[in-house]
Amino acid sequence: MADSEVTDGPDRKDDIERAKSEGKELTKEEKQRLRKEKKQQKKNKEKKEDRASQESEKEKKPVAATPQPPAQSSTHKAPPAVPAPVSVSVPASEAPAPADKPAKSKAELKAERRARQEAERASKQNKKGETGQQAATSKSKVPPSELQPVVKRLPEHIQVDNPDVLKKLAKKLERQQIPLRSDYGYKVSLFSHLHQYSRKTPLTQQLSIPSTVIHPAIVRLGLQYSQGIVAGSNARSVALLHAFNQVIRDYTTPPNEELSRDLVNKLKPYISFLNQCRPLSASMGNAIKYIKKEISNIPSQFKEEEAKGKLLSSIEWYINEKIILAATAIAEYSIEKISNGDVILVYGCSSLVNHILCEAFDKGRKFRVIVVDSRPRLEGREALRRLVQKGIGCTYVLISAVSYILPEVSKVFLGAHALLANGYVMSRVGTSQIALVAKAFNVPVLVCCETYKFCERVQTDSFVSNELDDPDDLIVTRKGKTQLENWQQVPSLGLLNLVYDVTPPDFVDLVITELGMIPCTSVPVVLRVKNVDQ
Amino acid sequence: MELQAVLMAAGGGSRMTDLTYNTPKPMLPVGNKPLMWYPLNLLERVGFEEVIVITTKEVHKMMSTDLKNKLDVKMRLDVVCIQEDGEMGTADALRHIQPKIKADVLVVSCDLITDVALHEVVDLFRAHDATLSMLMSKAHEFTEIVPGQKGKKKTAEQRDFVGVDHSGKRLLFMASEADLEDGLSVRKSIMRKHPRMHINTGLVDAHLYCLKKAVVDFLTENKSISSIRGELVPYLVRKQFSKMPSDEKMRDDSEDQTQKKNDGSTNHEFLISLRDEPLLKLAQDRSCWNDHHGDMSGAYHGGKLRCYVHIMDQGLCYRVNTLAAYIEANRLAPKLFEEPAVHPSADISERCQMGSDSIIGALCHIADKTSIKRSTIGSSTTIKEKVKIANSIIMHGVTIEEGCNIQGSVICSNAVIGRGADLKYCLVGSSQRIEPEAERTNEVIVGTDQLMEI
Numbered sequence: 001m002a003d004s005e006v007t008d009g010p011d012r013k014d015d016i017e018r019a020k021s022e023g024k025e026l027t028k029e030e031k032q033r034l035r036k037e038k039k040q041q042k043k044n045k046e047k048k049e050d051r052a053s054q055e056s057e058k059e060k061k062p063v064a065a066t067p068q069p070p071a072q073s074s075t076h077k078a079p080p081a082v083p084a085p086v087s088v089s090v091p092a093s094e095a096p097a098p099a100d101k102p103a104k105s106k107a108e109l110k111a112e113r114r115a116r117q118e119a120e121r122a123s124k125q126n127k128k129g130e131t132g133q134q135a136a137t138s139k140s141k142v143p144p145s146e147l148q149p150v151v152k153r154l155p156e157h158i159q160v161d162n163p164d165v166l167k168k169l170a171k172k173l174e175r176q177q178i179p180l181r182s183d184y185g186y187k188v189s190l191f192s193h194l195h196q197y198s199r200k201t202p203l204t205q206q207l208s209i210p211s212t213v214i215h216p217a218i219v220r221l222g223l224q225y226s227q228g229i230v231a232g233s234n235a236r237s238v239a240l241l242h243a244f245n246q247v248i249r250d251y252t253t254p255p256n257e258e259l260s261r262d263l264v265n266k267l268k269p270y271i272s273f274l275n276q277c278r279p280l281s282a283s284m285g286n287a288i289k290y291i292k293k294e295i296s297n298i299p300s301q302f303k304e305e306e307a308k309g310k311l312l313s314s315i316e317w318y319i320n321e322k323i324i325l326a327a328t329a330i331a332e333y334s335i336e337k338i339s340n341g342d343v344i345l346v347y348g349c350s351s352l353v354n355h356i357l358c359e360a361f362d363k364g365r366k367f368r369v370i371v372v373d374s375r376p377r378l379e380g381r382e383a384l385r386r387l388v389q390k391g392i393g394c395t396y397v398l399i400s401a402v403s404y405i406l407p408e409v410s411k412v413f414l415g416a417h418a419l420l421a422n423g424y425v426m427s428r429v430g431t432s433q434i435a436l437v438a439k440a441f442n443v444p445v446l447v448c449c450e451t452y453k454f455c456e457r458v459q460t461d462s463f464v465s466n467e468l469d470d471p472d473d474l475i476v477t478r479k480g481k482t483q484l485e486n487w488q489q490v491p492s493l494g495l496l497n498l499v500y501d502v503t504p505p506d507f508v509d510l511v512i513t514e515l516g517m518i519p520c521t522s523v524p525v526v527l528r529v530k531n532v533d534q
Numbered sequence: 535m536e537l538q539a540v541l542m543a544a545g546g547g548s549r550m551t552d553l554t555y556n557t558p559k560p561m562l563p564v565g566n567k568p569l570m571w572y573p574l575n576l577l578e579r580v581g582f583e584e585v586i587v588i589t590t591k592e593v594h595k596m597m598s599t600d601l602k603n604k605l606d607v608k609m610r611l612d613v614v615c616i617q618e619d620g621e622m623g624t625a626d627a628l629r630h631i632q633p634k635i636k637a638d639v640l641v642v643s644c645d646l647i648t649d650v651a652l653h654e655v656v657d658l659f660r661a662h663d664a665t666l667s668m669l670m671s672k673a674h675e676f677t678e679i680v681p682g683q684k685g686k687k688k689t690a691e692q693r694d695f696v697g698v699d700h701s702g703k704r705l706l707f708m709a710s711e712a713d714l715e716d717g718l719s720v721r722k723s724i725m726r727k728h729p730r731m732h733i734n735t736g737l738v739d740a741h742l743y744c745l746k747k748a749v750v751d752f753l754t755e756n757k758s759i760s761s762i763r764g765e766l767v768p769y770l771v772r773k774q775f776s777k778m779p780s781d782e783k784m785r786d787d788s789e790d791q792t793q794k795k796n797d798g799s800t801n802h803e804f805l806i807s808l809r810d811e812p813l814l815k816l817a818q819d820r821s822c823w824n825d826h827h828g829d830m831s832g833a834y835h836g837g838k839l840r841c842y843v844h845i846m847d848q849g850l851c852y853r854v855n856t857l858a859a860y861i862e863a864n865r866l867a868p869k870l871f872e873e874p875a876v877h878p879s880a881d882i883s884e885r886c887q888m889g890s891d892s893i894i895g896a897l898c899h900i901a902d903k904t905s906i907k908r909s910t911i912g913s914s915t916t917i918k919e920k921v922k923i924a925n926s927i928i929m930h931g932v933t934i935e936e937g938c939n940i941q942g943s944v945i946c947s948n949a950v951i952g953r954g955a956d957l958k959y960c961l962v963g964s965s966q967r968i969e970p971e972a973e974r975t976n977e978v979i980v981g982t983d984q985l986m987e988i
Contacts, residue, residue, distance in 0.1 A: 204653045204660075208581020209537060209640075216536035216660075223661040228823055235821035242813040319813070349822035382822045389830050 028297070048123055157279055158465050161192045173276070176269035177213045179206035181276045185471050188494040195279070196468040202226055203277055217246040218270045222277035231379075233283040233417050233453060234323055234351045240274070240284050241315050244291060248311050252304070259307050260298045267292070279467050282418030282426070282455040290318055326450040327352055329514035331359040334413070334448060337512075342367040342410045345438075347399075348428045349379035349386075350415020352448050357413075358390050368392070370409060374399040374430045376473040376497060399430050406441045414503075416449040421527060422458045423505035423520040425449075429498045432462075435507035444509045447520075451513050454527055462501040471495035535637040537656070537744070539582045542624050543570055543589040543644035544616055550857045552978055553946060556964035558593045560644040562860070563912055563929055563947075565867040566877075566895040569854055570597075572647040572867065574607045577640075580652045584610045586634060588627045589644075590618040623760035629753045639750060641762065643741035647863050648851040649870055650740075650844075658703060658842040659744040662834075666770050666841040667744040668705070670696065670737045671851035676858040678865065678925070679942055681961040681976065693735050698843060700730045704825075705841040707731065708771045710764075723775045727835045728826070739763060740851055767841075774839050857961070861944065864910050864927050868893055877913070895930065912947065935970065 159165040160183070173180050184198035204223060211219045221243040224230040230239045244267075251266065253259045271288060274280065280288075294314045298307045334356045338344065344367055346353050357369060369392055373380025380396065387394050397405050412434065418426040425431070425447050438445050459465055474495050475484040487493050505520035515526060547559030554562065560570040570593075577585055589597075594613050614631055616622055622630070628641070638659070650669060659667035695718060697707030706728055707720060724731070741763060749770070759765045824833045834840060850870065852863045868875070876882065877896040885902040888894070892906045895913035900906070904921045911917070912930035921934050925942045928934070932945050935953040942959040945951065949962045952970030962968060963980035 202653070202657060204657055205651065207653075209652055209656055210539075210582060211536055212581075212583075219536075220660045220663075223657055227661055229661055230817060230821045230823070232820055232822045235817045235819075238813060238820060239817040242817060245813070319816075324816075351820040351822070379822045381827055382824050385824070385830060 048120065155465075157195060157275070158193055160195050173272060176272055178269055178273050178276065179203060185488060186494050187468070188496045190463055191466065191468055191496065191498075194466060194468045197226070197470065198472065199227060199470045200472075203273070214270060214273050215243075215247050215250065217243040218273060222274050225274065225278040232349065232351050233281045234450075236281055237283045237287050237452075238319060238323060241287060241291075241319055245312060245315060248308055248315075251308070258300055259302075259304060260296050260300065263295050264292055267295075282457070283450075283453045285455070286452050287318065291315065322450060322452040326452070326514040327355050330448050330450065330512050331356045333512050333517055334446070335360045335363055335365065337411070337446060337510075337517075338365050338367055340366045343370065343408050344368070345370045345372060345402075345406070345409045345412045345434070345443075346383060347372045347380070347412075347414060347431055347434050348374070348377075349383040350448070352450070353413050353415045354383055354386050356448060357387060357392060361390055361392050368394065370395045370397065370405055372397055372399050372402055372405075372430075372434060376469075376476075377428075379428075399433065402434055403437050403441075406437055406443060409438070409441075409443050412438045412443055412445045414445060414447045414508075416447050416453060417500060418453050418455040418457075419447075419449050419511065419520075419523050420459050420502070421454075421456050421524050422460070423508075423523055424459055425503040425505075425508055425511075425520070426455075426459070426500050427503065429462075429501045432501045432503040432507070435503045439507045445507060446510045446512060447503075447508050448512045451515060451526060451530065454523055454530070456527060459502050460504075462498070466501075467499040469497040469499050471497050473497055537582075537640050538635060538637050539577050539585040539640045539642065540628070540631070541570070541573055541577075541585050541587045541589075541642050541644055542627060542741075543587055543593060544618065544622065544627060545644065545855075546618075547645075547855065549855050550860060552961050552963060552980055553857065553860065553944070555980070557947065558590065558596070559854075560589060560593050561596050562854070563910075564647065564854065564860070564863050565871075565910060566893055566912055567867075567871075569647075570644045571607070572870070573642045573644060574609070574611075575871070576646075576648065576650075576652065577642065578607050578609050582609055584612065586612045586614060586631060588614050588616060588631065591615045592618065623764075624762040625753055625759045625766050628750055628762065629757070632750055632754050635747060635750045638747050639743075639745045641741075641743045641745060643853070645854040646740055646742060646852070647854060647867055647870070648740060648742075648846075649849050650742075650846055650851060654844045655742065656744060658844060662840055662842060664744075664840045664842045665746050665749060666705075666767065668767070668841075668843050669740040669742040669846065669851070670843055671740055671846040671849075673736045673738045674862075676862050678858065678861045679959055680858045680861065681943055681959045681978065694737065694739065695733055695735055696737050696843070697731045697733045698845070699728045699826075700732070701825075702732065702845060703842050704728075705771055705843040706774075707733065708768050713768075721775060723777075727775065727829075727831070729828075734845075737845065738851060738853060741853060743767070770839065771841050774837055774841055857944075861927065865908070868910075901936075 156165050156169055170180050181195075181197055181203050182201075183196050184201065185196060187194070187196050202223060203226065204219065207214070207219065214222075221230070221239055224239065225236065230236055247267070247270065248263070251259075251263060253262060267288075271280070274284075291311075294311060298310065302310070330352060338360045342365075344357070346357070346369060357367075360367065369387055371380045371384045371387070371394055373384075373396065375398075384394055384396050395405070414425070414427060414431055414435065416425050416427045420426060425435075427447075435445050457465070471487075472495075474497055475482060475487070484495070487495055508520045511518050511520055511523075513526070518526065543560040545559055547554035547562075550559075553559075560568065562569045564572070570587075574585065594615050597613070612634070614634075616627060616630060624641070624643075628635075628639070640656070648669075648671070650671075655667050655669050658664060693711045695707065695709050695711070695714070696705070697720070698704060699706055706724055709718070718733075720731070743762060749766070753759060753766070759769065818833060821833075826835075850866060852859055852866070854860050854863045875890065875892065876888070876894045877898070879896045880894045880898040880900070882888065882894065882898070882900045883902045883904075886900050887905040887907075888900075889907040889909075891908050893910045894900070894906075895911055895915070897914045898911055899916045900911075901917060901919040901921075903919050904917055905923070906917075907924045909923045909926045909928065911923075911928045912932065914930055915928055915932045915934070917923070917928075917934045918936040920936050921938045921940070923934075923938075923940045926940050927944045928940075929945060929947040929949075931948040932951070933949075934940070934945075934951045935955075937954040938951050939956045940951070941957070943957045943961065945957075945962045946964040946966070948965045950967045951957070951962070952968050952972065954970050955968050955972045956974070957968065957972075958975040960974045960976065961978045961980075963978075966979055966981060968974070968979065
């Protein structure tokens with residue numbers, strides 16, 4: 001998230017100043033940005049006074065306020081505490097981020113910022129007692145990322161072991177009348193900062209049955225997410241947009257309210273609800289951002305029917321362009337990379353990779369596929385079924401056999417859940433293993449990913465931001481015996497069911513997107529181009 | 535609006551006529567509350583604000599007159615009265631109120647007493663976009679002795695064969711014993727799609743159904759179906775696996791449809807084309823989930839009609855449609871609500887021995903030296919001295935004179951038990967008088983006008 005905002009911030013600021021001086025009317029976006037910056041500055045001043053009374057010694061990460069619509073406000077809550085093991089990895093991730101930022105700030109702005117930093121640092125040192133390491137890290141953190149008056153905060157869903165954040169979340173949910181889902185079971189200590197829910201206690205238990213607070217389509221969607229009926233980032237995004245279609249259709253503007261502002265407020269509790277059912281994916285986040293932007297850009301003179309029609313058609317455009325047509329384009333590019341006689345290895349069930357292989361088969365390429373699968377989800381079975389139904393010859397192995405089977409493989413095609421801004425690929429757990437082994441065998445690894453899954457987050461490890469699935473999924477009954485039945489009673493036993501992992505860009509040879517075939521490190525460029533377009 | 539609740543309270547109680555000839559079944563007191571209160575309480579607890587109650591004029595009158603304070607539900611009750619000639623089945627009643635139905639329906643029967651977590655049933659309905667979702671429970675043996683029962687109780691009652699898939703949620707097969715004359719035959723199409731099927735016979739159908747709105751519309755077209763449980767549910771379960779002609783063929787057959795309403799064409803009543811059907815299909819295509827593994831077909835085998843069942847194995851679930859169930863329910867129903875066992879307005883003398891598992895209604899007069907164990911006493915009853923009551927159900931307005939001994943019996947409302955009577959396992963009908971010093975065992979005492987004419 002840091003990169004594009006940093007590059008945008010000074011540019012936009014210049015634009016605004018230029019526009020002001022020229023007497024032109026500021027566009028809506030620029031006005032919003034100005035308003036937000038003013039708010040942030042006020043907040044910063046207030047917080048400096050608050051911090052003196054706070055007893056916590058931990059650092060608040062300097063944050064970058066985004067010029068984007070309030071959609072991201074949920075990810076921008078101020079965490080007063082950062083757990084110790086995380087703070088060690090976080091500076092490491094922060095270090096490459098400033099290094100990637102091109103130095104774009106002008107001399108005057110830099111001087112202003114330096115002055116502000118000095119003032120803040122001085123006040124901090126006077127008021128707080130210092131703990132050596134953290135002060136040092138804070139000093140190293142403060143200069144690069146406080147280059148602009150924007151604030152970035154840790155998202156709440158990865159601070160579960162911080163009681164203050166939990167309290168804030170509970171208050172927010174109470175305000176939105178959404179029940180709080182409680183965590184289940186013992187969490188492995190390295191991942192205790194993440195939520196872990198049980199599938200047997202769905203969120204609907206605490207909702208009234210004819211759900212009045214939350215639109216029924218959203219309740220249905222949340223249920224389907226939490227039970228895994230809709231799984232896979234493309235499917236989840238499409239289902240989300242479908243539910244939003246129904247919400248928009250059933251929406252009526254209350255009197256004395258504007259559709260552009262009220263509808264966004266109506267969507268917020270729904271998004272919190274869906275987040276409680278299952279943490280939002282990067283693709284869903286981008287889709288939500290798009291919708292919120294579309295809604296707030298509706299001119300006020302539109303009548304309700306016109307506005308609704310416009311929103312529905314823009315959602316249709318988004319799905320068509322970003323998902324369906326992108327898949328077609330990616331398939332076309334990929335088919336160039338598949339030659340006759342290839343042995344292609346795929347992992348799990350990625351809708352995009354399945355689509356590519358089916359298209360290639362239709363175009364007459366002769367290849368065979370090795371499907372690698374892993375417990376507990378065993379999604380490979382579904383991929384296997386779809387490919388075999390098409391007529392493609394397949395082999396099925398479990399991930400433990402991947403180094404055995406790799407000498408036969410000529411290419412590896414992987415799907416992605418999200419592509420991070422530093423070039424890392426976030427995908428189903430096990431993907432990084434496959435990429436690693438493929439690299440060891442010098443087999444090319446190609447990742448297929450649509451651009452709407454590109455995320456502005458930066459991550460170098462799979463610990464900080466991940467998802468914990470239901471630990472009871474790991475329990476299996478063989479020959480009538482369930483060994484792990486009473487795992488909760490064993491004090492030294494924890495079950496860990498991770499969902500995602502990140503693959504470094506060194507292991508990925510090519511990323512195929514609808515914009516073309518790019519190397520992994522070009523992701524920030526694509527993000528920048530996207531932001532400028534929008 | 536997501537769901538509309540419909541309470542079917544027009545049933546006659548044909549299997550317990552001794553109790554119901556004077557009091558309509560929905561108003562029978564169970565734990566001193568009318569039977570209707572229990573499903574209404576369930577709906578209210580879950581969060582419904584409005585219920586459509588289908589009942590008879592008699593019950594409606596009773597609801598509004600003297601029992602108003604007993605039916606203290608905060609929901610809005612929209613009462614629809616129908617004729618009490620017994621000709622209208624549950625499906626007919628649903629057809630009758632079709633204009634009021636604007637969303638999916640939750641049909642509850644008035645004689646259901648349960649503490650099920652209703653979200654289990656409704657979640658199946660929501661998550662799988664099911665056409666029908668119902669509740670069933672593992673049956674419990676009734677341990678109480680039923681008055682008037684001569685000899686051992688024969689389980690000659692109708693057994694239901696319910697077939698579910700390996701997950702225990704999808705309903706594959708439903709038939710009652712009466713319909714299976716030659717034997718149980720399972721269609722090959724079901725076996726091909728679901729090779730593992732568990733068939734249960736000891737399940738109690740709770741008569742709680744979630745139905746899609748399209749089903750109610752289908753009922754208006756198809757006037758031959760008159761009972762939900764008897765005809766509609768088996769029909770829907772069968773239709774899950776029937777071959778459906780392709781869409782183009784349907785358009786060709788559209789002229790034939792008006793002439794002959796055969797099953798195949800009416801099937802498409804359910805498949806109302808949703809506006810976003812292509813989006814849903816796209817989401818399902820891209821999703822890597824399948825409800826079954828091992829064959830080549832996609833999720834749900836491509837079937838659009840799905841029926842689900844939630845089988846409760848713990849917790850209360852009773853359908854009060856027989857005398858035995860009524861007695862059992864009286865024993866256990868009070869656990870469902872936290873009102874005090876003894877109504878504050880009851881006048882109980884101090885020398886009365888009362889067990890903690892007895893319930894005393896309002897405005898009772900209980901004199902000295904009485905002993906009441908494991909019993910339910912209705913409101914406004916008078917119990918004189920030296921009366922022993924054990925394991926019994928006494929309804930409202932009953933007068934019990936001194937020295938009586940009542941065991942395991944059901945005394946209906948406004949009855950008078952004479953002095954010194956000794957009743958064991960009897961059922962005394964409404965407004966009956968038992969003469970003093972009578973000794974009755976295992977008898978049903980009802981008025982002569984209720985006896986059948988030969």
